[in-house]
Amino acid sequence: MKKLSSLLLINLFLISSLFAQQNVEPKHFQQQIDCKTCHKCDVPTKDDPCLIACPRVKMLKTYPSPESSPSVLIIKKLEDRYNPVVFSHRIHAQMSELSGGCETCHHYNTLGPILSCNECHSIKRLRDDVRNPDLKGAYHQQCITCHRQWNHKADCISCHELKKNGNKINIQQKIAEIGNKLHPKVKEPTKIVFETNYNKGKLVTFYHNDHTKIFGLDCVSCHKNDNCIFCHDKKDEINYKTLIYDKPIKLNLAESERHKMCSDCHKTSDCNLCHKEDIAKPFNHGISTCWALNNFHKQLTCIKCHKKNKFIKLNNQCISCHKDWTEGKFNHKITGLILDENHTDLDCSDCHINMEFIKKPTCDNCHDEKSFPKDKPGKLIKKVKP
Amino acid sequence: MDRRNFLKAAAIACTAAIPAKDLKANEKFKIDEDRVGVLVDTTICIGCRNCEWACKKAHNLSTEPLEKYSNREVFENKRRPNNKALTVVNQFYNPKNSQLPIDVKVQCMHCDEPACVSACIVHAITKHKEGPVTWDSTMCIGCRYCMVACPFQIPAFEYDKALQPKIMKCDFCIDRQKEGKLPACVEICPTETLTFGKRKDLIEIARDRIKRKPNRYSNHILGEHEVGGTSWLYLAGQDFSKLDFPKLVSDPAPGVTESIQHGIFAYFIPPIALYALLGGIMWINKNKSGEE
Numbered sequence: 307m308k309k310l311s312s313l314l315l316i317n318l319f320l321i322s323s324l325f326a327q328q329n330v331e332p333k334h335f336q337q338q339i340d341c342k343t344c345h346k347c348d349v350p351t352k353d354d355p356c357l358i359a360c361p362r363v364k365m366l367k368t369y370p371s372p373e374s375s376p377s378v379l380i381i382k383k384l385e386d387r388y389n390p391v392v393f394s395h396r397i398h399a400q401m402s403e404l405s406g407g408c409e410t411c412h413h414y415n416t417l418g419p420i421l422s423c424n425e426c427h428s429i430k431r432l433r434d435d436v437r438n439p440d441l442k443g444a445y446h447q448q449c450i451t452c453h454r455q456w457n458h459k460a461d462c463i464s465c466h467e468l469k470k471n472g473n474k475i476n477i478q479q480k481i482a483e484i485g486n487k488l489h490p491k492v493k494e495p496t497k498i499v500f501e502t503n504y505n506k507g508k509l510v511t512f513y514h515n516d517h518t519k520i521f522g523l524d525c526v527s528c529h530k531n532d533n534c535i536f537c538h539d540k541k542d543e544i545n546y547k548t549l550i551y552d553k554p555i556k557l558n559l560a561e562s563e564r565h566k567m568c569s570d571c572h573k574t575s576d577c578n579l580c581h582k583e584d585i586a587k588p589f590n591h592g593i594s595t596c597w598a599l600n601n602f603h604k605q606l607t608c609i610k611c612h613k614k615n616k617f618i619k620l621n622n623q624c625i626s627c628h629k630d631w632t633e634g635k636f637n638h639k640i641t642g643l644i645l646d647e648n649h650t651d652l653d654c655s656d657c658h659i660n661m662e663f664i665k666k667p668t669c670d671n672c673h674d675e676k677s678f679p680k681d682k683p684g685k686l687i688k689k690v691k692p
Numbered sequence: 693m694d695r696r697n698f699l700k701a702a703a704i705a706c707t708a709a710i711p712a713k714d715l716k717a718n719e720k721f722k723i724d725e726d727r728v729g730v731l732v733d734t735t736i737c738i739g740c741r742n743c744e745w746a747c748k749k750a751h752n753l754s755t756e757p758l759e760k761y762s763n764r765e766v767f768e769n770k771r772r773p774n775n776k777a778l779t780v781v782n783q784f785y786n787p788k789n790s791q792l793p794i795d796v797k798v799q800c801m802h803c804d805e806p807a808c809v810s811a812c813i814v815h816a817i818t819k820h821k822e823g824p825v826t827w828d829s830t831m832c833i834g835c836r837y838c839m840v841a842c843p844f845q846i847p848a849f850e851y852d853k854a855l856q857p858k859i860m861k862c863d864f865c866i867d868r869q870k871e872g873k874l875p876a877c878v879e880i881c882p883t884e885t886l887t888f889g890k891r892k893d894l895i896e897i898a899r900d901r902i903k904r905k906p907n908r909y910s911n912h913i914l915g916e917h918e919v920g921g922t923s924w925l926y927l928a929g930q931d932f933s934k935l936d937f938p939k940l941v942s943d944p945a946p947g948v949t950e951s952i953q954h955g956i957f958a959y960f961i962p963p964i965a966l967y968a969l970l971g972g973i974m975w976i977n978k979n980k981s982g983e984e
């Protein structure tokens with residue numbers, strides 16, 4: 307047996323490297339799917355991978371948009387005591403964008419048409435090969451793990467209507483009811499203050515809007531594994547839904563989990579960077595880095611300058627980013643001031659001492675009684691703010 | 693001689709004095725390589741208790757309608773299988789996610805080397821080579837040796853019946869299996885928490901699940917080795933002792949032993965010597981009446 311499995315492993319490795327050359331998932335044998343999902347035989351080889359025929363062009367993943375996905379699915383393969391389940395697919399697809407994407411349910415996500423569940427999950431419970439759960443098991447594992455977290459129930463009638471005295475549900479009416487439902491737009495909080503157990507700084511202030519607007523993060527950058535209960539918990543009436551983030555809140559997460567949310571971008575080794583006694587002010591480039599952003603720079607997202615998400619100190623000479631702003635080439639017009647004839651041929655440093663363009667320029671090098679901005683070395687075409 | 697040793701000696705004396713089942717006689721019994729079992733994955737179970745209902749239905753025990761089983765309040769107390777319910781589901785706090793409590797179905801484990809069988813002095817309990825351990829009411833004399841011997845506290849006694857009380861426990865739905873059906877609980881379970889199959893396949897599957905999701909499972913298949921192996925196997929996300937499973941060694945439980953340390957043991961040992969004696973007399977009488 308050991309020999310067989312090691313042989314299997316070697317083969318899988320070979321195939322995986324084959325896939326790797328095609329620039330596909332390099333470790334496909336480590337995926338959480340059973341080898342038998344794709345390979346018919348026990349020992350697939352490079353020459354004979356004995357692949358099961360399914361719509362697999364490459365081992366790539368496909369992400370249809372929720373809007374293009376079916377709005378409602380009728381689950382009735384296993385109809386017995388209960389009426390068919392009318393499953394609001396689209397709203398679930400939409401919500402899944404914040405909680406793991408299509409693969410949350412379509413965990414075997416190929417390029418091409420979505421496989422239906424019963425391709426791998428047998429509709430029979432009594433069967434020889436019990437490695438995959440049967441269809442009934444697979445459906446329920448998929449649905450109830452989430453649903454029971456937020457409604458704290460595991461009853462059947464939440465989803466199934468009981469077939470009593472031959473009553474049939476009106477499927478068309480159901481579809482009309484839930485077919486076009488979409489999740490209401492999520493209102494974004496400005497800031498959230500977290501109350502922590504850390505003695506030397508109880509409060510951590512998180513500016514949500516800064517992260518999305520200034521730092522340019524997508525919702526899914528952080529909310530990729532959220533569950534409905536992150537916002538809705540039916541047991542707890544005072545839940546996140548009604549919480550207006552005006553009071554410090556406590557996170558019900560293990561310490562490592564809490565820090566993981568920030569540590570992808572922030573250093574979490576220095577506690578007092580985030581933990582303060584009071585509510586912290588929003589991020590200010592001038593205060594934090596001693597280099598205040600002027601009007602032009604304020605409009606940029608961080609990664610425009612801090613490439614590769616590295617928030618380290620940059621050289622603040624103009625030329626370090628604006629490569630073509632060299633002496634003689636720089637067009638002074640873009641500052642809003644067109645230099646007149648007398649001034650065009652001067653060196654930059656004649657007015658901007660030490661090439662420090664942030665500071666007020668001087669006229670003293672040539673003129674005795676002139677000063678900027680009262681006197682101007684040319685024509686102002688728009689108002690220049692220092 | 694302290695109390696424990698005295699009891700042990702008494703128990704040995706009793707078992708020697710009456711026609712107890714000789715463990716060695718078991719040697720001829722060959723257990724089936726392909727015997728069946730059930731893998732209970734407690735990380736999947738949702739505590740819907742449909743299995744409890746189905747079990748009662750299949751055994752003609754009185755039950756409320758299935759819809760009543762969604763009541764979660766029953767989980768406030770820990771329950772044991774008894775004569776009214778051959779299987780029960782208990783709920784435990786999940787330290788990994790407080791919103792997802794751990795639900796654990798309990799029933800007879802159908803041990804490969806069952807202590808209850810060894811303990812039964814009249815051979816009323818049988819280990820079938822296909823896996824199940826069943827109990828025959830026509831032979832039982834009500835001595836309750838099996839209750840004391842079982843390392844999982846499974847056999848239960850009908851306390852409310854004065855006349856001919858029965859011992860009850862899960863019979864692995866042997867009658868249904870003979871008809872080619874699944875055990876009732878396995879058939880109804882919505883999530884397939886209960887996987888029915890050959891025991892050796894189930895062990896492979898369990899190992900595979902642990903390997904694929906090492907964070908989800910603790911690296912232990914309960915019943916693979918415990919008390920010599922059991923037909924029902926368990927997977928869990930944490931230590932089994934936190935889910936009220938007894939700590940067990942891999943040696944088969946040798947009938948009545950001092951290593952069984954649950955409440956019933958302490959409570960029942962004194963009457964046991966007496967029961968054994970009475971049991972012997974009843975057994976003889978029973979055989980006599982059979983001859984008449």
Ligand code: SF4
Nearest residue numbers: 800801803806808842
């Ligand atoms: S669990 Fe107890 S009752 Fe069931 S077979 Fe094992 S010893 Fe017997």
Ligand code: SF4
Nearest residue numbers: 747862864865875877
């Ligand atoms: S196997 Fe049968 S008797 Fe045992 S718990 Fe399941 S339904 Fe009840």
Ligand code: SF4
Nearest residue numbers: 737738740741743881
């Ligand atoms: S039927 Fe299945 S999921 Fe429900 S309580 Fe029983 S074992 Fe758990």
